[in-house]
Structures are given as C-alpha cells and as structure tokens.
Amino acid sequence: MTGGEQLAVLAAGLGSGVLTSTVGVASLLSFPVLVALGIPPVVANASNTVGLIPAGLSGSFGYRSExxxxxxxxxxxxxxxxxxxxxxxxxxxxxxxxxxxxxVPWLILFACLLVGAQPWISRWLRRHHDESNPVSPRLSMSPATTGFAALTGVYGGYFGAGSGVMMVAVLGLGTDLELRVVNALKTLAVLAGNLVAGAIFLVAADLHWEAILLLATGSVVGGYAGARMGRLLPPAFFRLAVVTAGIVAAALML
Incomplete structure (x- = not known):
C-alpha cells in the first residue's frame, strides 16, 4: 500500500470503531474501503472482521459502567x-x-422497523396489560428474549452485517433497559460474533495483514471514542441513527 492508502485504511478503522460502539454497522465503512483498494472481496471480508475486533474490545471497555x-x-x-x-x-x-x-437485507429492514416502532409497541403492550397486575420494569431477559438473542448471535457468526441493529431490536422489545445500556450490550454482542468468526478466519481464510493492523490501530481508538459518544446520545436520536444506518446497510446489500 502507498502512504495515502494506508492513511485511508487507518481512517476507515477509526470511523468503523466509532460506528461499532454507536449504531453497530461498522462494516458499512471499512469493507468498501478495502475492496476499493484492490483487495479481493473474500480476503477483505475476513481481514475486516479480524481488524475490527479491537473496536469491540475497546468499545465494551468504554461501556464498562453500563x-x-x-x-x-x-x-x-x-x-x-x-x-x-x-x-x-x-x-x-x-x-x-x-x-x-x-x-439478509429484509431481516435488517425488519429489525429497523422494530427499533423505530419500539416506543409505540411498548406503550401498546402496557395499555393492553391486565390492570390488576401492574407491569414492573423488565430488567432481565425472558426465555423468548434469550432465544432471539441467541439467534442474533447465530446470524452474527454466519454473516454479521447489521447484527448490532438486530440486537438493539431484540433488547429494546424484550427488556425495559435504558438505551445506553442496550447500546453497551449491543457492542458486546458484536464483539462476541467477531471474535468467533475472527478465530475461524485466522485458521481457514486468507488475510491481508497490513490492512488488519491498520484497521485494528484505528478501530481500537474509534471503539472507545464511540462508547463515550454513545452514552451521551439522546434516545430518540440514537434510535433514528440506528434505523438510518440499518436502512443504508440493507439498501447497499440489495
């Protein structure tokens, strides 16, 4: 790579790290950059996954209090x-x-719909709940929520793109946790999927190590910075950002 190309990959890693800890669609930025530089798509996909693992680590560390x-x-x-x-x-x-x-694109669009409609769905459920049995905040995961979280993990290990949006939808509908906590849990979920897929790619895939090192350097900074920003985002703005990013990702896949 030339100096300019190295700088582009480093910047892509930084931006993708921020996206990992905020709206959860990091590959929307970094993967196209690698392909544009002439790296074969399969190699770029595997290298991108491994290179963004530090973003999940630093992002989860940044969200440690949540x-x-x-x-x-x-x-x-x-x-x-x-x-x-x-x-x-x-x-x-x-x-x-x-x-x-x-x-996959339709799954992401459906998740976007759930994220956007979650406040109205939650209010509807509370209105139709038996008034003699007051609803207490759901601060733990029900068996159904656990099952859908596991399915999101399966998707993250198989394909990955947009898995953060799906986890926000699952936790937003299945619990009453604050969105800043949901964002932290989403970042941890993305990390888990990337670690498993990355371990497999290390053994079974061709990798572009220069790109990995540059992405990792940028993403570790971006992941932590994104966590600092993510906890400050107003819930309505965060929800809008997640939905917008998910729609863009789905549109590009289509």
Whole structure:
C-alpha cells in the first residue's frame, strides 16, 4: 500500500470503531474501503472482521459502567452470542453464502422497523396489560428474549452485517433497559460474533495483514471514542441513527 492508502485504511478503522460502539454497522465503512483498494472481496471480508475486533474490545471497555449495571443480562448476552456465533460459524462452513444472502437485507429492514416502532409497541403492550397486575420494569431477559438473542448471535457468526441493529431490536422489545445500556450490550454482542468468526478466519481464510493492523490501530481508538459518544446520545436520536444506518446497510446489500 502507498502512504495515502494506508492513511485511508487507518481512517476507515477509526470511523468503523466509532460506528461499532454507536449504531453497530461498522462494516458499512471499512469493507468498501478495502475492496476499493484492490483487495479481493473474500480476503477483505475476513481481514475486516479480524481488524475490527479491537473496536469491540475497546468499545465494551468504554461501556464498562453500563455493562456492570445489569451483570446477569450482560453475562446472558455474552453467552448467547458466543454460543450462537459458534453455530453460525459452522453454518458458514457448511452452507453456500447464497443460502442466506437473499434474506439478509429484509431481516435488517425488519429489525429497523422494530427499533423505530419500539416506543409505540411498548406503550401498546402496557395499555393492553391486565390492570390488576401492574407491569414492573423488565430488567432481565425472558426465555423468548434469550432465544432471539441467541439467534442474533447465530446470524452474527454466519454473516454479521447489521447484527448490532438486530440486537438493539431484540433488547429494546424484550427488556425495559435504558438505551445506553442496550447500546453497551449491543457492542458486546458484536464483539462476541467477531471474535468467533475472527478465530475461524485466522485458521481457514486468507488475510491481508497490513490492512488488519491498520484497521485494528484505528478501530481500537474509534471503539472507545464511540462508547463515550454513545452514552451521551439522546434516545430518540440514537434510535433514528440506528434505523438510518440499518436502512443504508440493507439498501447497499440489495
């Protein structure tokens, strides 16, 4: 790579790190940059996944106070996504990519719809709840929410793009946690998926190590900076940003 190309990849890593800890669609920025520089798409995809692992680590560290607020939920999300990502990685090796590619954009668009409509859905559910049995805040994951979180982990290990948006939808509808906590849990979920997929790519895929090192350098800074910004985002703005980013990602895939 030339000096200018190295700078472009470094900047892409920085921006993707911020996106990892905020709206959760980091590959929307970094993957196209790698392909534009002439790296083959399969190599770029694997290198991008490995190079963005530091973003998830630094982002989760930046959100450490939020992750400590509900330790049981944090452990449940980490376990669900790690185990689910293992299954997703197995499917990645066993199934052709075309088996999932056609439905992925629609899954992301559906998740965007749920994220955007979550306040209205929650109010509707409370209105129709039995008034003799007052609703208490849902600060833990129900079996259904746990199951959907595990499915999101499977998706993260198999494909990954937009998995952060899906996790925001799952936790936003399945719990009453504050959005800043949901954002922290989403960042941890993305990290779990990237770690599993990255471990497989280290063994079984061709990698562009110069790109990985540049992405990792930028993303570790961006991930932590994104966590600092993410906890300050007003809920309405955060929801709008997630929906917008998800729609853009789905449109590019279509």
């Amino acid at each position: 992750l400590r607020e509900h330790p049981l939920v944090t452990r449940a999300v980490l376990a669900c996504c790690a185990v689910g990502a293992v299954l997703g990685a197995v499917l990645l090796l066993a199934l052709p990519a075309s088996a999932f590619e056609a439905v």
